[in-house]
Amino acid sequence: xxxxxxxxxxxxxxxxxxxxxxxxxxxxxxxxxxxxxxxxxxxxxxxxxxxxxxxxxxxxxxxxxxxxxxxxxxxxxxxxxxxxxxxxxxxxxxxxxxxxxxxxxxxxxxxxxxxxxxxxxxxxxxxxxxxxxxxxxxxxxxxxxxxxxxxxxxxxxxxxxxxxxxxxxxxxxxxxxxxxxxxxxxxxxxxxxxxxxxxxxxxxxxxxxxxxxxxxxxxxxxxxxxxxxxxxxxxxxxxxxxxxxxxxxxxxxxxxxxxxxxxxxxxxxxxxxxxxxxxxxxxxxxxxxxxxxxxxxxxxxxxxxxxxxxxxxxxxxxxxxxxxxxxxxxxxxxxxxxxxxxxxxxxxxxxxxxxxxxxxxxxxxxxxxxxxxxxxxxxxxx
Numbered sequence: 001x002x003x004x005x006x007x008x009x010x011x012x013x014x015x016x017x018x019x020x021x022x023x024x025x026x027x028x029x030x031x032x033x034x035x036x037x038x039x040x041x042x043x044x045x046x047x048x049x050x051x052x053x054x055x056x057x058x059x060x061x062x063x064x065x066x067x068x069x070x071x072x073x074x075x076x077x078x079x080x081x082x083x084x085x086x087x088x089x090x091x092x093x094x095x096x097x098x099x100x101x102x103x104x105x106x107x108x109x110x111x112x113x114x115x116x117x118x119x120x121x122x123x124x125x126x127x128x129x130x131x132x133x134x135x136x137x138x139x140x141x142x143x144x145x146x147x148x149x150x151x152x153x154x155x156x157x158x159x160x161x162x163x164x165x166x167x168x169x170x171x172x173x174x175x176x177x178x179x180x181x182x183x184x185x186x187x188x189x190x191x192x193x194x195x196x197x198x199x200x201x202x203x204x205x206x207x208x209x210x211x212x213x214x215x216x217x218x219x220x221x222x223x224x225x226x227x228x229x230x231x232x233x234x235x236x237x238x239x240x241x242x243x244x245x246x247x248x249x250x251x252x253x254x255x256x257x258x259x260x261x262x263x264x265x266x267x268x269x270x271x272x273x274x275x276x277x278x279x280x281x282x283x284x285x286x287x288x289x290x291x292x293x294x295x296x297x298x299x300x301x302x303x304x305x306x307x308x309x310x311x312x313x314x315x316x317x318x319x320x321x322x323x324x325x326x327x328x329x330x331x332x333x334x335x336x337x338x339x340x341x342x343x344x345x346x347x348x349x350x351x352x353x354x355x356x357x358x359x360x361x362x363x364x365x366x367x368x369x370x371x372x373x374x375x376x377x378x379x380x381x382x
Contacts, residue, residue, distance in 0.1 A: 086108070086111065086114075086115050086118045087118060089104045089107055089108055089115075090104075090108070090118060090119065090122055090203070090207065091203075092104045093105070093202060093203040093206040093207065094199035094200070094202055094203045095202070096202075101202065101206055104206070105206050105209060105210055108210045109210055109213050109214065112214065113214060113216055113218075115210070115214075116211070116214060116216055116218055116219060117218075119207050119210055119211060119219070119222075120211075120218065120219055120221070120222040122203070122204075122207060123204065123207055123208070123211070123219075123222035123223075123225065123226055124221065124222045124225060125162060125165075130159070130162060131166070134156065134159060134162070134163045134166045134167075135166060137152040137155050137156050137159075137163075138152070138156070138166060138167065138170045138173075138178060138182065139178075140152035141153060141156075141170070141175075141177060141178045141181045141182065142173075142175040142177050142178045149177070149181070153181055153184075153185060156185045156189075157185055157188050157189060157192075160189055160192065160193055160196075161189065161193050161196055161197065161200060163185075163189065164186065164189055164190075164230045165225075165228065165229055165230050167182045167185050167186050167189070167230070168182070168186060168228075168229075168230035169228060170182035171183050171186065186230070197231070200231070201231050201233050201234060204226065204229070204231070204234045204237070205233055205234060205237040208223070208226060208234070208237040208238050208240075208241050209237065209241075211223060211241055212237075212240065212241035212244050212245070215244070215245050217245075217247060219241075220242070220245070220247060220249060220250065223238050223241050223242050223245075223250075224238075224242065224250065224253045226238035227239055227242060227253055227257060232262060232265075235260075235262075235265055236262075236264055236265060236268065239254070239257055239265050239268040239269055239272070240268050242254065242272055243268050243269065243271050243272025243275065244272075246272060246275035246276050247276070248276055248277075248278045248280075248281070250272065250276070251273065251276055251278060251280045251281050251284070252280075254269045254270075254272045254273045254276075255269075255273060255280075255284050257269035258270060258273070258284075258288070258298075263295065266295065266298060267295065267297060267298055267301075270288060270295075270298040270301050270302070271301050273285055273288070273305075274288075274301045274302055274304065274305030274308075275305065277309060282306075282309060282311065282314075285302045285305050285306060285309075286302070286306065286314065286317055288301075288302040289302035289303055289306065289317065289318075289321060289329075290317065290320070290321065292324070292325070296326045296328050296329060297328065299324075299326070299329050299332075300326075300328050300329055300332045303318065303321075303329060303332035303333045303335075303336050304332050304335070304336060306318060306336050306340075307332075307335060307336025307337075307339040307340055308339070310340070311340075312340050312341075314336075314340065315337060315340050315341060315374055315377075316374060318333050318336055318337050318340070319337070319367065319370050319371055319374060321333055322334070322337075322350065322363070322366075322367045322370065323360070323363055323364065323367060327352050327353060327355075330352035330363075331352045333352075334347065334350060334352055337370070341373075341377070347366065348366045348369035348370055348373065349362065349365065349366040349369065350363060350366035350367065350369075350370065351363065351366070
């Protein structure tokens with residue numbers, strides 16, 4: 001039996017039929033009437049008229065579309081759609097589901113620098129007028145008039161989370177009345193907004209990770225601001241991002257954080273300071289190393305950093321701490337000295353291990369050799 005294959009015509013949507021045998025031989029499908037030349041002039045005129053009407057209709061529809069959505073969106077393509085998508089992703093970062101939050105983080109990172117304006121705006125919590133009002137209210141907490149103080153107190157509590165950062169800073173105010181009231185306001189805000197606090201923490205830590213991953217200087221202002229956030233988790237994420245970027249403009253911020261009450265923040269800030277190659281960072285790094293009351297691992301980072309700076313002038317200071325009580329510091333100092341001196345395998349008999357009397361005596365003798373070597377070599381160092 002002769003079989004047929006149906007296939008759409010090249011010229012229109014009508015179906016043509018072709019014998020199966022001829023089709024398999026590579027023959028062309030039988031064209032429909034639309035592909036035959038129009039012999040009738042009247043029919044040809046009608047076809048031209050139809051095409052003209054369709055073309056004009058398309059132009060009119062396009063014009064109406066431009067008027068409806070605005071020329072900007074047509075010209076920019078998907079920019080407005082992308083911004084909407086960005087805002088949606090940022091909002092979803094408040095989700096309690098870690099997997100969803102991770103997916104949204106990855107999507108934002110894929111967008112690259114294009115997402116940073118939206119990310120930074122959220123982190124900065126931009127509302128200058130409100131922030132000025134909050135600052136004035138905090139100042140009013142120390143007013144001589146009790147009623148004025150109470151009014152400011154109530155307003156700050158009603159503002160809620162947006163006042164939390166400045167209120168937290170106010171707890172360190174020299175005016176005891178302001179500091180006390182700020183501590184009470186902070187407690188009330190957090191009690192009233194437990195769920196919102198958690199959502200904000202999740203969103204901010206996620207956005208800070210995005211900023212850290214993209215490592216663009218445009219985020220530094222937002223990162224520096226978040227280093228003073230009321231939430232410890234947010235501060236840690238912000239300091240981690242700032243330390244990773246190691247931008248010279250962050251030295252003052254990181255140095256201030258070296259006095260933070262939390263050891264994790266101090267360590268992150270210290271690691272950031274030691275990564276930055278600038279005079280200010282070097283001075284602070286040296287101070288960390290020489291401060292025997294400082295955290296051991298922070299001092300270790302300082303020793304490593306001084307070795308990485310490549311400044312031979314630090315050799316003298318490093319030799320000073322070769323007899324430190326911590327073997328962790330002693331080891332890092334030795335490695336830094338070997339790096340700066342160029343004596344990769346030379347120790348002059350120095351052994352950072354051991355705390356017995358014999359070990360200390362051997363170290364003292366080795367340190368003396370290092371000093372003698374430096375007295376000779378140091379004279380040739382500019």
